Amino acid sequence: MELRHLKSFVVLAEELHxxxxxxxxxxxxxxxxxxxxLLEETVGCRLLNRNRRGVTLSEAGKVFLGEANQALEHIxxxxxxxxxxxxxxxxxxxxxxxxxxxHSGILTSALTRIEGAMPEVEVxxxxxxxxxxxxxxxxxxxxFVLAPVLDNDQQTLRVHQLAKLPVVVGMSVRHVLASKSVIELEDLKEETFIELANSDGEAVDVVKNLIGLHPQTVIAKSDPIAVLALVQAQRGISVLPTVLQLPNFPQVTYKPLKTNCTVPLSLxxxxxxxDPLLNKLKEILITTTVLAHECSRPIAVK
Structure with missing residues (x-):
């Protein structure tokens, strides 16, 4: 059955001439x-009643007309x-x-922009x-992933920096460095670092990426609450973006670094x-407006 035969049948059914x-x-x-x-031969029954005065639909033709209209609409x-x-x-x-x-507000901003620019896209x-x-x-x-980059494989991944987030040091209020208003990197060389990571090796990479130090001792925890609980218990310190500070740990204080350390949040x-859809979405996500006040303005894409 050819599509043009269906279209011709619908027009003929409307004109009956x-x-x-x-x-x-x-x-x-x-x-x-x-x-x-040819259409009647394909369907296997008479669809039209032909006479000298014109043409009418048979009972089968009336049913076929409804189905044909639906088929054409679907096509x-x-x-x-x-x-x-x-x-x-x-x-x-x-x-x-x-x-x-x-916590930085970038995900919320990205979703808002996608909804406004491409409402038919399911996220x-x-x-x-x-x-x-x-x-x-x-x-x-x-x-896509919206996250900091720990291991940028330039051969397989494409990275666009969206914002730079300040990094702070979390420590117990009883820590010897807690009395300092600003922490220097030299102060941290002998410290044990407790970081949100899946393994000690990944925890080392976190510290290296955040502040550029290669720590001698690390403790990796996959739960941020566990990280701060150990910091509170003076098992070590933690370096983290300011947006991840948890206010409900009264025995933990956060100190800025003298060196302006930041973590790039990237797409x-x-x-x-x-894929044309993914390319359009990438453009939208790259230009996402950062809403949270802790974040700097979006930096230029490399």
Missing amino acids: FGRAAKRLHIVQSALSKQML ERAMETACRVSQGLMGRVRIGYSAIAV LLQQIEPWEQNERLMTDKVD ISRRDGD
């Missing part, structure tokens, strides 16, 4: 008659949908995010810990992406 229908379809009357004969909708998807105007995107993206969110982000991207479990994606 071969001449007028043929004129609307921009074909000769004999060609329309041939199409209808038209399918074509429009496919076109909009090819233009990157609708579809689904999977965004992974870290706690920093939430699926996944919370991802820093040590999981590369694996989730490379196994196609997410399309991370695979390098091999050519």
